[in-house]
Amino acid sequence: MNTNSVIDRKAVLITGGAKRIGAETSRTLHEAGMDIIIHYRSSQQQADELCYELNQLRENSAAVIQGDLDDDHVYARMIEDAAEVWGRLDVLINNASSFFPTPIGTITLGHWHNLINSNMKAPLFLSQAATPYLKENNGCIINMVDIHAFRPMRKHPVYCAAKAGLAMLTQSLAKELGPEIRVNGIGPGAILWPENDMDETTKKYIIERTALKRHGEPKDIAKAILFLIRDAEYITGHIVPVDGGRSLNI
Numbered sequence: 001m002n003t004n005s006v007i008d009r010k011a012v013l014i015t016g017g018a019k020r021i022g023a024e025t026s027r028t029l030h031e032a033g034m035d036i037i038i039h040y041r042s043s044q045q046q047a048d049e050l051c052y053e054l055n056q057l058r059e060n061s062a063a064v065i066q067g068d069l070d071d072d073h074v075y076a077r078m079i080e081d082a083a084e085v086w087g088r089l090d091v092l093i094n095n096a097s098s099f100f101p102t103p104i105g106t107i108t109l110g111h112w113h114n115l116i117n118s119n120m121k122a123p124l125f126l127s128q129a130a131t132p133y134l135k136e137n138n139g140c141i142i143n144m145v146d147i148h149a150f151r152p153m154r155k156h157p158v159y160c161a162a163k164a165g166l167a168m169l170t171q172s173l174a175k176e177l178g179p180e181i182r183v184n185g186i187g188p189g190a191i192l193w194p195e196n197d198m199d200e201t202t203k204k205y206i207i208e209r210t211a212l213k214r215h216g217e218p219k220d221i222a223k224a225i226l227f228l229i230r231d232a233e234y235i236t237g238h239i240v241p242v243d244g245g246r247s248l249n250i
Contacts (some may be wrong), residue, residue: 009067010139010229011089013082014039015069016096018047019190022143024218025225028112030054032226036062037082039096041069069096069122070114079129089133091229094123094143094166101155108200111239119162124169127183130220135180142228143170145185147247168240174237182236184228188221189243216242 012029016022017038023046036054040047047064054062063085067078083089098118102111127141134141137149148156149163161205167185224242227237241247 010034010091011037011082012091012093012229013039013079013089013130014093014095015039015066015122016041017052017093019041021218021221022095023050025095025222026050026054028219028222028226029229030057032176032230034091034229035060035086037085038062038064039066039078039082040066041096043233045232049081049110066228070117075122075125076129079126079133083133084131085184089130090137090139092130092134092139092141093127093225094126094141096122097144099156099159102158103155104157115162116165119159120165123166127173127177131177131181134177138180138182140172140182140184140229141177142225143183143185145187146168147187147189147243149187149239150247162183170239171237182228182232184232184235184237185239186224186228187239187243187247188240189216189241189246201213 007086008209012034014022014026014029014036016039017026017036023040026038027050028038038047038051044064044066047066051062051064065081067074077091079092096118098114100111100115102115124142130139130141133139143166145161145167148160148162149167152160170183170185173181177183220242228240
């Protein structure tokens with residue numbers, strides 16, 4: 001029998017919640033007693049399997065919604081669908097993100113729209129649509145930023161610019177939406193390697209640039225998100241680096 005208090009059963013929407021860091025975050029917040037809405041774009045099988053897994057652990061505690069974040073008309077519908085599941089929405093986690101290199105000389109408008117849409121545009125318009133629901137319950141928004149929002153990475157000017165925009169958006173929304181809604185961000189470092197190939201020399205170089213001399217785990221991000229939701233009642237407008245100290249020596 002679930003012994004979590006009613007206040008712990010927050011309704012949480014996680015974009016890109018079916019895979020990688022999103023899936024680990026879904027499991028961690030669910031374990032803490034929260035109800036999870038798993039958003040996916042094309043990973044339906046993974047989303048359905050994760051939803052089934054969570055509902056087996058606690059009945060009627062997980063749901064799935066679909067949405068293409070490149071679609072300008074999807075944002076309000078996604079938030080409405082999420083809020084209808086349990087009649088409330090307490091937390092929005094803007095986790096979904098595109099990541100790929102765009103060296104100067106190769107950048108196309110398609111690259112620009114893809115990276116800007118997922119990393120900055122969608123978080124803004126989802127946050128705007130969620131604001132009325134979050135205000136009802138003194139909810140919060142958490143944006144997945146990046147340590148490279150502050151210090152650029154070679155061959156990734158569009159991605160870094162998009163994440164820099166998300167960092168400023170996080171601070172701006174915190175100022176706009178307080179006192180009812182807190183808005184914070186997470187700045188991951190070397191947690192999971194990109195799904196596209198990365199050579200071992202690059203991986204070793206990245207690890208050597210951290211203070212802890214190792215890469216982190218998705219659980220490290222999920223625990224930081226849990227802290228910002230559950231324990232950080234007087235923190236807003238901040239981006240918490242979870243990078244093993246890499247930003248000290250980037």
